[in-house]
Amino acid sequence: MGRQITNKLPFRDLFFVMQDIQYLTAAAGEQLKVAAGAEPLLLIVEAGNGLLQSEQGEKLLAQHMIQMIRPREQARIINDGQPTLGCFMITYKVYQAEKQSHLNSQLDNEPSDLVERNSVLEATDSIQDMVRSLFRAANTVDEQEAIANRFIFQKLVFALTEQQRFQKESKNPRLAVKRTLQYMERHLDEAISVEQLARLANISRRWYTVLFKEMTGENPLDYLIGLRIRKAKDLLNLSGDSFHIIARRVGFEDEHYFSRRFKQKVGLSPRYYLQQRRHFGTRVTYPELMHVLGVTPIAAPTPHQEFPYYLQASFGGVEKLHYNKILSLDKIRSSKPDLIVASEWQDQAIYEELSRIATTVLLPSREDWRDELRDMAEILGKRSEANAVIERFSVKLDQARETLYFAVKGETVVYVRLTFEGAVVFGEKSSRGRILYSELGLKPPDISALSQAGIILPLDRLSELKADHIILQTDNKKLWGRTNGERLTIGRESRIHQVGHAEWYNFSFSPLATHFAVDEMIQIFAARK
Incomplete structure (x- = not known):
């Protein structure tokens, strides 16, 4: 039939x-x-x-x-x-x-x-x-x-x-050729020939090479060398393995041949590459974390026109990348980093794209900047430097707590950040509140909302806080319109202490900003007559 x-x-x-x-x-x-x-x-x-x-x-x-x-x-x-x-x-x-x-x-x-x-x-x-x-x-x-x-x-x-x-x-076998790209990535430590790849794609060697170049812009062996060198960069940045072991892990039997090929592609030998690595952090706190560990990034995201005062001298040669919650991948690419430190909770969606630019490591979300600093130190091989920074901060806190105890004399203090949505008042369970109230020993107003993370208030309701002192952070004077030290007299007097927005932006999230804020609080309260 x-x-x-x-x-x-x-x-x-x-x-x-x-x-x-x-x-x-x-x-x-x-x-x-x-x-x-x-x-x-x-x-x-x-x-x-x-x-x-x-x-x-x-x-x-x-x-x-x-x-x-x-x-x-x-x-x-x-x-x-x-x-x-x-x-x-x-x-x-x-x-x-x-x-x-x-x-x-x-x-x-x-x-x-x-x-x-x-x-x-x-x-x-x-x-x-x-x-x-x-x-x-x-x-x-x-x-x-x-x-x-x-x-x-x-x-x-x-x-x-x-x-x-x-x-x-x-008559389009491009999908088969595309699969061989994945095969190459998974078998970098093995010997791979064009004949083998063409056989896997089930097409002739000549036709495979033509299609491969159309799809990638390179011939198969040059593309393979590029994959091996990119993998070698990842291992150099993260593994701590010897050059000989790294060479074997990316398919080079001879360390010297690996070094020659690496220099041809990168322009530097593996040893010099490690010494001259260009670092980049995707979050506004990461450049500060790198800097206190002795590593200056090649570029830094910032929401401000200028870097904070405490970074300006050290960051004279650091490119400013304007940051408004979203970073431009093109700008990151143009800065040509070798190692990117990104945030797991914010950058997970663009991890693959970042990895195509350079070796990328995701940092987990942390409640305390000291834990984040330790994570950064593990990536950069700076564990002892991180411990030293944390120890110095602990000593500073002890000294500041004693100074503020005598300077403030039991008066209440609240920290407020002005935004276009309203006045953000930080409570005891916020990261800023923990520094103020738990670590520095300052006293919050007796308001139930401040025993939690905080509250957002309209500006004209700040007097409801009934605080003796309001530390006020704002980058837009139009939001405030009052002078430093001016009293807000609606029911009860509160002394306003206006602080710089750029300098306090990372307060409680990075060591330098927190150091700066603690010093300024000492100046504010200890200098009072």
């Missing part, structure tokens, strides 16, 4: 029925043996990367890739060093319609493949959604849901058929 064929794929008189769907996981370095029975297996990679070894040879497995394991075929799924490899495995049967008898018979001989032997299919968003729906409802006992599942599987069959048809019409 004849049957209609579309691009060698059965289309009209064959019926595909899903038998089972499983989700397999393989940890880093783990191998899974898979044996197909009488029915073929459809493999959809959900996460991770690896290899599929079978009687047909070795194939790449990458996230969102689709492969086939044919009936009675023995195969091995290998996670070659990446985070957990996860994939869906679908078993299905193929039935052929018998027009005369109106019956269906299973197609035992030459079952139709959903993925042809030389095809590289991709699990698009819609295909991923269909597979997840099939998995979620695999064990349903609801008849309607089971029927819906059968239709979803037919849609999946059609989607795979269509994707192969479009690939054949366009």
